[in-house]
Structure formats: structure tokens, C-alpha cells
Amino acid sequence: MRRLAPVLLALLFAAPTAVLAQSVADRAAVRQAALDYVEALYEVDTTRVVRSVHPALTKYGYYMRSGAYRGGAMTYDELKQLAQRWNRDPQRVDPETAVKEVVVFDVLDKTASAKIVAHWGVEYMHLAKVDGRWLIRNILWQSPPPGE
DSSP states (O other): OTTHHHHHHHHHHHHHHHHHHHHHHHHHHHHHHHHHHHHHHHTTOHHHHHHHEEEEEEEEEEEEETTEEEEEEEOHHHHHHHHHHTTSTTOSOOTTTSOEEEEEEEEOSSEEEEEEEETTEEEEEEEEEETTEEEEEEEEEEOOOTTO
16 A cells, blocks of 8 residues: 555646646637637638537527517528628728637536627637537527617
């Protein structure tokens, strides 16, 4: 038992470092996936959609029209099509200065949650780690509330 004690003590101190290193890397990867998503639209770059969004994406949002909220869903393919045209020429925003805030709420070994604030509103995301890559799986969003 006395020979085993130093090994157990070494493992006790090494384990938190390994877990922390993984979570720091995973947290950075989750943040990058969210940034890729926003920048795909700002920079008209569908490769960033492919890199950051799961093909089985479920996206639903609320947008303001004529003083009332309306809801609508979007698929992965629709998102890719939107990324091809949303900011062409850049007609809507300057990709260099447009708002793109990312807050990573939680990162586990297979799931994560994050929030982005972009030109079009606020989006809450669920991500999944698939084959070693963090991909956005679900999004719930809304346009800015009236008066903001």
C-alpha cells in the first residue's frame, strides 16, 4: 500500500490538469463554432456553415414584422443558402465592425450551450461534439426587442 500511495497522489494531482486542459480546448472550440456561424453570414462564406453546423440543425426564431412577432423555422440547407446571399456586397453590415459577441455558458464532454449577439438579434445554441468536432445542433433566436 505504501508503494501505491505516491502513484495515487500523482494521479490525484494530474487528473484535474488533464480535465482542465480538455475543457479549455473544448470551450475554445465551442466559441469558434459560434463565431464561424456568425461570420459565415457576415462574410458570405458557406464553408463556415459546413464547419460549424450539424446537418440536422433545428433552428427556430422570432422576428418582428408590422409591430408583432412572427415565428419561423430554418433548416441546415436554408442556412447555407442564406449565408450565400445575406450580406452580399456587404449590403447589410461591415463584417469587420458588425457585432458578434459570444458567451459560452457550459461545456461538458459531449454537449455545450452558448449565446451569440449578432446584427439580427440574439441566438441561444446547443452544440454537440461529433467525431471530435463541436457542431451547432439547435438554435432558438429572436430579433432585438422593440426599442433596442
